[in-house]
Amino acid sequence: xxxxxxxxxxxxxxxxxxxxxxxxxxxxxxxxxxxxxxxxxxxxxxxxxxxxxxxxxxxxxxxxxxxxxxxxxxxxxxxxxxxxxxxxxxxxxxxxxxxxxxxxxxxxxxxxxxxxxxxxxxxxxxxxxxxxxxxxxxxxxxxxxxxxxxxxxxxxxxxxxxxxxxxxxxxxxxxxxxxxxxxxxxxxxxxxxxxxxxxxxxxxxxxxxxxxxxxxxxxxxxxxxxxxxxxxxxxxxxx
Numbered sequence: 001x002x003x004x005x006x007x008x009x010x011x012x013x014x015x016x017x018x019x020x021x022x023x024x025x026x027x028x029x030x031x032x033x034x035x036x037x038x039x040x041x042x043x044x045x046x047x048x049x050x051x052x053x054x055x056x057x058x059x060x061x062x063x064x065x066x067x068x069x070x071x072x073x074x075x076x077x078x079x080x081x082x083x084x085x086x087x088x089x090x091x092x093x094x095x096x097x098x099x100x101x102x103x104x105x106x107x108x109x110x111x112x113x114x115x116x117x118x119x120x121x122x123x124x125x126x127x128x129x130x131x132x133x134x135x136x137x138x139x140x141x142x143x144x145x146x147x148x149x150x151x152x153x154x155x156x157x158x159x160x161x162x163x164x165x166x167x168x169x170x171x172x173x174x175x176x177x178x179x180x181x182x183x184x185x186x187x188x189x190x191x192x193x194x195x196x197x198x199x200x201x202x203x204x205x206x207x208x209x210x211x212x213x214x215x216x217x218x219x220x221x222x223x224x225x226x227x228x229x230x231x232x233x234x235x236x237x238x239x
Contacts, residue, residue, distance in 0.1 A: 028179075032054075035052055037203060037230040041070075042085055057082070061106060061109070098128065100129050103140065104133035108143075111145055114145070131149070151187065154187070180198060199225065207231075217239065
């Protein structure tokens with residue numbers, strides 16, 4: 001009887017694992033794969049979050065003030081902190097693609113800041129951080145953050161050296177163990193040639209809406225390996 005209880009307990013633990021952390025990547029994603037690109041002001045965010053399931057926000061950490069700012073580069077023109085940005089949003093159901101431009105710089109402080117804000121604003125399990133730095137992503141993952149590895153775009157090269165690219169990305173993956181790869185949408189076929197079981201986060205930008213572009217978006221979204229497609233459209237499209 002005692003052995004049966006132990007066996008039942010083991011089965012229960014395996015079941016819990018299969019529906020929680022073991023399926024973290026699967027459970028993370030919202031219904032729509034189409035997310036809004038570069039939503040860096042609260043005004044735009046409040047428009048986009050009523051339509052999209054996810055938005056991308058660019059972040060930069062200032063090591064002099066230890067503040068995390070919404071900014072695409074180091075100039076920090078608007079001096080809007082991510083804390084101030086979040087305080088002005090009306091929707092707590094949105095998912096976030098956080099492109100942290102200098103995640104490699106004081107990674108621990110950046111991750112702690114994001115985690116604290118995610119708990120306060122109720123998106124703890126609704127975001128991932130993106131970086132090209134495999135070492136930084138490794139540290140972020142150790143703190144329980146979902147990660148996405150930014151990889152080089154060689155799709156437009158006349159004679160792309162896919163072997164060298166693969167070797168570099170493989171080394172990065174072995175260090176970071178990311179939950180996904182981030183790339184320009186034209187890199188999809190090259191990535192899938194070497195990595196058949198990793199989630200893909202793609203950007204189809206900067207392009208305006210057109211039937212031609214929408215057809216590409218739909219084709220990307222119908223690929224099971226593709227989990228997110230960033231677009232510059234005013235609203236998501238059906239696929």
